[in-house]
Amino acid sequence: MKKEFYNIAKLITKNSKILDVGCGNGELMKYITENISKDIRGIELSKTNVQKCVEKGLTVIEGDAEKDLKQFPDSSFDFVILSQTLQAFLDPENVLNELLRIGKKAIVSIPNFGHWKVRLHLLLKGTMPVTENLPNEWYNTPNLHMCTIKDFENYCKQRNIKINLKNLKFQNLFSELGIFILEK
Amino acid sequence: MSEKDKIKTLLVKKPLKLDCGQTISDFPLAYETYGKLNDKKDNGILVFHALTGDQFASGTNPITKKDGWWNYALGPGKAIDTDKYFVIAANVIGGCMGSFGPSDINPKTKKPYGTNFPVITINDMVNAQYNLLEYFKIEKLFCVVGGSMGGMQVLQFVSNFPNKAHTAIPIACTASHSAQNIALNELGRQSIMADRNWQDGFYEEQNKQPDKGLAVARMAAHITYLSKAGLQEKFGRKLQERDDLKFSFDADFQIESYLRYQGSVFVDRFDANSYLYITRAMDYFDLTKKFGGNLSKAFEKSNTKFFIISFTSDWLYPTSENREIVIALNAIGKNVGFVEITSDKGHDSFLLNVPDFLNTVKNFLNKSYEKIS
Numbered sequence: 001m002k003k004e005f006y007n008i009a010k011l012i013t014k015n016s017k018i019l020d021v022g023c024g025n026g027e028l029m030k031y032i033t034e035n036i037s038k039d040i041r042g043i044e045l046s047k048t049n050v051q052k053c054v055e056k057g058l059t060v061i062e063g064d065a066e067k068d069l070k071q072f073p074d075s076s077f078d079f080v081i082l083s084q085t086l087q088a089f090l091d092p093e094n095v096l097n098e099l100l101r102i103g104k105k106a107i108v109s110i111p112n113f114g115h116w117k118v119r120l121h122l123l124l125k126g127t128m129p130v131t132e133n134l135p136n137e138w139y140n141t142p143n144l145h146m147c148t149i150k151d152f153e154n155y156c157k158q159r160n161i162k163i164n165l166k167n168l169k170f171q172n173l174f175s176e177l178g179i180f181i182l183e184k
Numbered sequence: 185m186s187e188k189d190k191i192k193t194l195l196v197k198k199p200l201k202l203d204c205g206q207t208i209s210d211f212p213l214a215y216e217t218y219g220k221l222n223d224k225k226d227n228g229i230l231v232f233h234a235l236t237g238d239q240f241a242s243g244t245n246p247i248t249k250k251d252g253w254w255n256y257a258l259g260p261g262k263a264i265d266t267d268k269y270f271v272i273a274a275n276v277i278g279g280c281m282g283s284f285g286p287s288d289i290n291p292k293t294k295k296p297y298g299t300n301f302p303v304i305t306i307n308d309m310v311n312a313q314y315n316l317l318e319y320f321k322i323e324k325l326f327c328v329v330g331g332s333m334g335g336m337q338v339l340q341f342v343s344n345f346p347n348k349a350h351t352a353i354p355i356a357c358t359a360s361h362s363a364q365n366i367a368l369n370e371l372g373r374q375s376i377m378a379d380r381n382w383q384d385g386f387y388e389e390q391n392k393q394p395d396k397g398l399a400v401a402r403m404a405a406h407i408t409y410l411s412k413a414g415l416q417e418k419f420g421r422k423l424q425e426r427d428d429l430k431f432s433f434d435a436d437f438q439i440e441s442y443l444r445y446q447g448s449v450f451v452d453r454f455d456a457n458s459y460l461y462i463t464r465a466m467d468y469f470d471l472t473k474k475f476g477g478n479l480s481k482a483f484e485k486s487n488t489k490f491f492i493i494s495f496t497s498d499w500l501y502p503t504s505e506n507r508e509i510v511i512a513l514n515a516i517g518k519n520v521g522f523v524e525i526t527s528d529k530g531h532d533s534f535l536l537n538v539p540d541f542l543n544t545v546k547n548f549l550n551k552s553y554e555k556i557s
Binding site: 041047050054055056057059060062063071072073076 | 521522
């Protein structure tokens with residue numbers, strides 16, 4: 001399993017109620033089910049991935065996070081997870097609002113466009129950065145709204161969203177990925 | 185062995201108050217079982233059939249000699265594995281495979297009920313079948329499952345008996361019959377009633393059968409079970425055993441011949457009045473009605489785990505209507521999974537060999553059973 005998933009799982013309280021938005025093939029959900037809480041379900045857009053979740057015995061709803069989060073009532077989950085998909089939504093602001101509405105806490109991870117490798121790539125090569133975490137070219141990337149850890153922190157501050165972040169400067173330069181717990 | 189001996193029947197003695205106000209008692213409920221009920225009695229699955237189905241879901245139907253209607257999904261080693269689970273399937277009341285229906289003899293008149301048979305609803309069908317749980321002494325079913333009208337019965341069952349099934353799989357269905365579907369059913373009914381032989385529903389006393397009307401009803405309905413793409417791919421404009429058009433009203437096209445065949449075989453196995461009564465039950469189905477339009481309230485008391493399945497090319501019970509059920513369940517924090525299966529076989533997909541569908545059902549059932557047992 002990806003290191004990111006262990007780090008996300010560590011943030012979750014035992015036996016809490018969880019929604020994994022864009023749960024992929026269910027790898028993280030399975031780990032959480034077996035180790036932290038059985039009360040977890042996922043939303044996933046890809047039919048192939050939905051099938052993989054069902055094979056694992058996970059509760060999954062085929063759907064689109066941009067349209068289908070509105071069916072959940074306010075604060076219906078203790079944690080709502082969104083792993084590395086925020087930047088791919090047409091309207092990430094709306095999705096973030098929805099996550100914070102339906103979840104008491106939201107765990108959001110983003111690929112950090114402020115990482116030194118990304119910065120160096122653009123500076124030296126003058127082309128759009130392609131890295132391990134951002135493997136696509138500009139013309140086929142699903143990422144519509146790239147941001148840096150600093151951007152994301154500013155966004156949350158402006159909207160009075162509580163965010164856990166220490167040593168911003170260091171993290172913005174050296175983290176390829178930002179994982180945050182957000183609270184309204 | 186006579187035909188009737190091949191049908192297992194439970195005589196329901198307990199009075200059943202129907203939605204129409206009448207009460208019935210001592211009525212027959214025909215059923216079939218597959219597999220074995222285990223000692224813990226925790227492996228029971230109740231399968232609900234669709235409009236023209238019956239209790240013979242698997243194997244060979246001993247009356248029609250055709251394959252059971254859910255042969256692809258149900259049987260030893262199949263998606264609903266009868267080596268593992270004990271499956272009960274009943275003929276709905278109003279039907280024509282041994283359960284109390286309009287062709288039964290009315291003891292008062294000594295003649296078939298015909299259209300004097302009470303109008304029944306999905307709720308009545310489910311309440312009648314609930315007696316099977318008591319008969320088999322099953323405290324809680326492992327699963328209730330069904331497609332189309334069978335799916336409606338699944339929803340009704342969970343709403344009526346919120347703690348009597350661990351899991352529920354409503355497939356390609358709706359919680360409230362749409363205007364389009366009522367219209368299509370009315371087309372079928374009017375076709376039957378327009379047949380001179382229908383005789384206001386008392387055709388049996390006169391030894392007549394409204395076969396033409398029933399066949400046309402079936403032909404029209406059959407189109408709605410398929411998809412445009414599926415029809416085009418299978419038939420296109422192919423001609424039936426001829427090289428060119430005949431400039432007549434013969435079945436020039438393969439699709440015409442196919443539909444005529446579907447109509448003609450249907451009348452051999454199905455009763456016209458049952459078709460009227462069962463389509464009426466579907467039209468009356470609106471699970472939200474009792475709950476002020478709020479579908480969530482229908483499931484408030486339930487702790488059943490739902491798994492809802494729809495098909496991409498099903499325009500009769502489209503994904504959007506299935507999704508309404510998912511939304512209603514999520515709105516009250518119930519445990520619900522949902523999958524839309526890609527298939528060009530239309531509404532009929534749930535009856536056919538659609539591997540993604542069959543695997544999904546199999547995985548869901550087996551993984552869920554691991555958790556309860």
